[in-house]
Amino acid sequence: MEPNVGGILDQCRLFADIPLESFGQLVSMAQIRRFAKGRRIFREGDPCPGVFVVGSGLVRVFKTAPNGKEHILHMVGPGNTFAEVAAIGGFDCPAHAEAVAPTVCALLPTEPLQRALREDHPLCLGMMTGLTLWVRHLVGLMEDIVLRDAAGRLARYLLDAQTTPGGVVELPTLRRHLASHLNLTSETFSRTVRRLTDAGLIESADDNRLRLLDTEKLRMIAEGELPRI
Amino acid sequence: MEPNVGGILDQCRLFADIPLESFGQLVSMAQIRRFAKGRRIFREGDPCPGVFVVGSGLVRVFKTAPNGKEHILHMVGPGNTFAEVAAIGGFDCPAHAEAVAPTVCALLPTEPLQRALREDHPLCLGMMTGLTLWVRHLVGLMEDIVLRDAAGRLARYLLDAQTTPGGVVELPTLRRHLASHLNLTSETFSRTVRRLTDAGLIESADDNRLRLLDTEKLRMIAEGELPRI
DNA sequence: CCGTGGCCTTGACCTGGATCAAGCGGGCCG
DNA sequence: CGGCCCGCTTGATCCAGGTCAAGGCCACGG
Missing domain, CATH: 1.10.10.10 (Winged helix-like DNA-binding domain superfamily/Winged helix DNA-binding domain)
Structure with a gap:
């Protein structure tokens, strides 16, 4: 069964409220990416390839210390995204990402995505909402760890x-x-x-x-x- | 010397790249708010009044535990903003904010701001970039604390x-x-x-x-x- | 089938930072 | 001016979770 870019993006709540035309633009730029279990998707400091939308599988986004200690910021499953902050903000990847299970993603490459965000207001609004959810996740995790x-x-x-x-x-x-x-x-x-x-x-x-x-x-x-x- | 809304917003890098028309819209919705040293600006769980842009002074954004322990997420000085995540995302305030020194802010109220974001694409882009910077700050702080x-x-x-x-x-x-x-x-x-x-x-x-x-x-x-x- | 590796649990011990307490200095207010 | 309060430093002690080690179980591959 060939995974379907439209199906993956359709499951993502970030894109729930964007018009068909915007959605079609995303579908046309998206690329299917498969990662075997244990496969490194990107490393901290790599240029950011774009926003990954998980269709199936599971990805851990994590940081490491010189002594080998790891901290997982986010476990990303179907319907969710990762690397959006770096892609939108134009940074290098601030953390590592690795597939914990066999994983299929739709990748929205950075350049066309940034162009689309500059041209497409509803998409911009949707991504902005997605970023607020990511901040909420981090603030909640910080609260857990600290308090x-x-x-x-x-x-x-x-x-x-x-x-x-x-x-x-x-x-x-x-x-x-x-x-x-x-x-x-x-x-x-x-x-x-x-x-x-x-x-x-x-x-x-x-x-x-x-x-x-x-x-x-x-x-x-x-x-x-x-x-x- | 009466603080000047335009001057406060002008110092904020979030709004550096928006056109004059958008900027003028912000200026017309903004309200000056003053807080004495030690004054609570909002409490966690309060409805979010809007985005605060600090003109002068210093604000601490913090969370508390039942045992009284506090953790400061962010010290916000002139040129920076706070509460933007809740205002944009439509959440209640996720943390407390308190003026550490006598502070003057320009407040962009939630409702008109959200309306402006829906109507004004360059503003939307600017705020989105601001959110990515906030995520970066949190990820960096998390890395410090954990690793x-x-x-x-x-x-x-x-x-x-x-x-x-x-x-x-x-x-x-x-x-x-x-x-x-x-x-x-x-x-x-x-x-x-x-x-x-x-x-x-x-x-x-x-x-x-x-x-x-x-x-x-x-x-x-x-x-x-x-x-x- | 057997060996190996990985995951998890459990025990013993250790440690970085928290808690508690006391003292000092400076600023503020009556 | 004097007293009080707050912020900070320092010492002593404590502790929640980390580190290290060992053992059991299960899945996978040859």
Whole structure:
């Protein structure tokens, strides 16, 4: 099944409100890009190739320290974009990006995209809205890391995640990636899961699914309203 | 001397490239706002009044935890803006803002601004560029907090600051605010300044001015290329 | 099938920075 | 002018999470 550029862009809420003509312009500039699991999409400091719209798969956007420590800024799944800040702002890539699973993206190359933004007002409005969402994500992550402890971060993550009607959260990737996103080591992530489990707030449904048993208590932990468990 | 809306907006690089007509529209919607030192400008969760453009003074944008801990996301001085993300994105204020010094701002109210953005493409482009700069600031701050130790954060801060020809950095506000911005306590900030001073990398020029004595070594500390001092 | 590598959990120990407390100096206000 | 408050520095102590190591399990490839 050949992936369809229009289908990928159609799933992206950034482009939900732009007129057909603008959308058609994006479709005509977009290029399908496939990345095998583990493949580096770009490195920090590379010139920015453009905005990637994820059609399927999963991408981690991360920064690294000289000692090898990594911090994942964003896990990007279907319907979401990455690298838009650098593409729009005309910067080099400020972080690395790597496919965590086999991934298909539509790439909107920087030059034609910038031209389109200069010519097409509704597109400009849509991208601007997308940027505000990205800032919100970063501010929320910063708040987690700076103002919440490990249990608070995990509780917040679980409460914000999509749950099934039975209250089950499916972890979208390896636990060590989720840990990195929350600025925890995988050891601490594991221990924190254990603590919430022992306190009766969650239980393991299987390897990568957790059932939330007491969302009220989890909310209180996320907001720092309970003493340390 | 009555502050001049046009003068304030003129100093703001966000509006540097917009045509006179757009600029005039902003000037006609802008309102002068004054805040005494210590005055709360808005609280987290308040409806967003609009984009503030600082003409003079200094504003801290910060988040708080239930235990009273604060984290300053941004110190905003003349020529810079705050609350643009919420105003553009149509959110409530995601953080608190407080005047650290007597401050004069031009406020661009949310509703007319959003209308202007929908009608005025060059303005939209300019604001979009401003948002990319804000994202860059947040990503850089996140990198400092997550991937650098206290000395690395301070070194980076000092290297990025404006210096006089004699290599002197003037700290723009109380040390405890700078510490909060770097996610340090004022005790640790003080100790870290001491460590860099004892290592011969900086010296105190007076109470709130530091002279950088060895920018190469500071750069290496900022990049994690030196062992802990 | 077996070996290997990767992921995760768990225990022991360590550490960078936080917390608490005390003291000093300067500015402000009555 | 004097007292008070705030900001800062410094010392002592504590601690949440990091580091290191080991073991178990599972999936994959030869």
